[in-house]
Amino acid sequence: MPFKTKLFLITVLPLVAVSLLIGGITFLQASRLIEEQTRAVEERILASKRQEIQNIVSLTLTSIGNLIEEEPGGREAAQAEVKRILTQINFGDDGYFFVYSRDGTNLVHPKLPHLIGHKWWDLQDPEGDFVIRNLMAAAEAGGAFHRYVWNKPSANEDAEKLGYAVMLEKWGWMLGTGVYIDDIAREVAMVRADFTENVGQTLLVIFLITMIAILLSLTAVATVSFSEQKFADSKLKDLTNRIVDIQEQERKRVSSELHDSISQLLVSVRYGIEMIHSRAGGSVLLQQQAEKCLRVLDDAIAEVRRISKDLRPSVLDDMGLSAALVSLAKDFESQSGIHVRISADRCRRRLSDKAKTALYRVVQEALTNVARHAQADEVIIDLKAGTHTLSLTIQDNGVGIPVPLRAGGGLGIRNMLERIAAHGGTMTMSRLAMRGTLIRVSMPLGPDEDILDGTAA
Template sequence: MTFKTKLLLITILPLIALSLLIGGASYYQARGLIATQTQALEARILAAKRQEIRNYISLALTAIDRIYDEEPGGRDAAQTQVKQIINNMTFGEDGYFFVYSLDGTNLVHPKLANLVGGQWWDLQDPEGDFVIQNLIDTALKGGGFHEYVWHKPSTGLVEEKLAYAVILEKWEWMLGIGLYTGDIALEVDAIRADFASSIRQTVFVVFAITLGAITVAGTLIIGVRFSEQRFADSKLKELTNRIFEVQEQERKRVSTELHDSISQLLISVRYGIEMIQSEASKTPDLRAHADKCLRILDSTISEVRRISRDLRPSVLDDMGLATALISLGKEFETQSGIRVDVSAERCRDRLSDAAKTAVYRLVQEAMTNVARHSGATHVDINLKVGFHTLNLKIEDNGCGLPSPLPVNAGLGIRNMRERMETHNGFLQLQNVAEGGTRIKVTMPLDKTAKKQHHDG
């Protein structure tokens, strides 16, 4: 190492270290401050919303108090008058009161007239919450808040809603009111974005000053030519590292596809041959088993060609993920003799092609592991498409996983985890109490493709 290089390092390294320390400390302290302040702000806004809801419900109770207590003209006339009063008590663009009887029948709904008179006891919101049941239960417990999602009248979109329900005990009515809380998240996100912008500016200033000092030091020590050479060397090193990275990614991709695809079909051939060997002496349909093995070999050749073309499961392109999983379950059941039940909801365009391939490959790998290691007689595959996430569960009745699970649990499990992480998904392996293995997968859906729901 030359003297100039040593002098350059002695001058520059402390500046770099100091700037990283200051920038890092400022960044993480500011991030902590942002989190604390935004949480406090969100809590204050939510508290204000709750108080606003209480005030509105008190106003409604005051408006109907005399009629409710005295029932002028009889109970039917009083109830009709109260319904009219509550129906007319709207506030803002999306604020209204609603009334249900304790059996879930809607009595008042100013915004959705089609609900009035209907029995909605089993009504669920898009996230599976039994809205009317829970509101009535909350009211019967003395009144309180309940959160769920509901269609916002002004936009027609499903948004989070905070409701407050009380009981009109004499009439066996539940009176409720709610406010949409989506604006809270928007307000907090805007404040958080302002804070984050300030942090970026501060860090930028710190590193800009450091960069200026480094530039001056480098110029004074070795001049412009050395700086240009250093810059060129740095870019060349980045390019070399990028080439290696691309090579490793390609090798990993090919290795994963070969393991997940060819392995499945070769194992199917093995099962077919074993069946022929064990049944040859007593089964008259030996020729049928042989033909089946030949068809599987043909499928293997087709699979190799498919991988060389696009590394894309053709069944997904032709029929979609749900149908492809059902077909996979039937084929596995035929080849292995293990009963497979598949329940799969269609995800349509809410999942990218690459994500669908990842889910399909994961199920393939899981079924291979069941056949190889579990000794199971039954496998259950359940795919549900929620409002924000896709949930996959694969459960067998075999011997379960070793406890604790080894760190290097095998290429198959590693590939499954890597596939899910690539699409921001999460994979969980666990033993079932009754015996067997359960695989749970959660994967976010495409936010740009909203799932359609009915009101409620």
């Protein structure tokens, strides 16, 4: 084992061990404290809710007490008036009163009027609780609380509710109300988050102290290896760039050979077969064979030209990046059936040939990924040349990249990143909120020698 490694272990390991021990003990004690405090907060909030409900019920009973006791105009008239009053009482967005008879028939419900007049004795909430039975039992017990799940009017969804019911013995009515307590979980979560943040800060201080000590130890070791690592990274980057350059040169050479040699030979053969076809007027079989050969040759010539163009499009060297991207977009649209909208500014001499090639390959790889994985029907390509920076965006309306992108993506994505980084640019990939993937590329431009002009298709 090297001496610097032994020195590093002797220095760092005790610090790490002590820090882990202190941090572990602190974390365990803090976790217990957090649980106790959050339970206490939850109980205080629930107690406040219970008191609030009891106060509301007490005030309501006071307001309708005379009607129940004296029954002015007769029992039916008094009951109708009580129902009217209870229907109009609301507190907050979701606070209301409800009334059930002893057999479970609903008599008052301002938020769910379709319940009125029907018997709900066997009604269960989503968790299997017999809501009306248990509320009736709470009322018969002299007034008590019961927790259940019920529709929350303001959100139109089920939420936990703390209900309270009392019995109006004279009429045999169960009067109930309650408050929704789903907000308690949020409040408790906030309290827990505050405690957790404080604990996290304490642990952070401990580990920061440890890290400072470790960093001081690491500095001596890292200084030795940093220069070597930096030198190796530089050489690796140069090698990667050199491989890319050689690859592009070889692509260009093979493309040229296919276009200038193989393609011309196939065209020459085609001329010969056309001559045979024209002179074989007396032989139908020979003419058919010649036509078949012509079709095969046409397919072969088209395939050779396609391969040549994929390897190195001549339009990139002859007419520049803008025209090459427009041509690539048209070819992709015709081959894949995916509609492409492209707007591309001409950069002229503001980008090096290698940088133009890198941008072309990035667009080519992005379109390949769209065709293979995106399940999209439209791609938008936008190339803009500003005063000092060129920006390229590629957007599709497909299923979008996985989030997070595992291990930095596949080989194709890594190649795209390396190509852009080699020319001082940056590239990001993101999943759109609605649908699709967005690729953004930014690359520095040279001096503004040529004022750009737009080309769109």
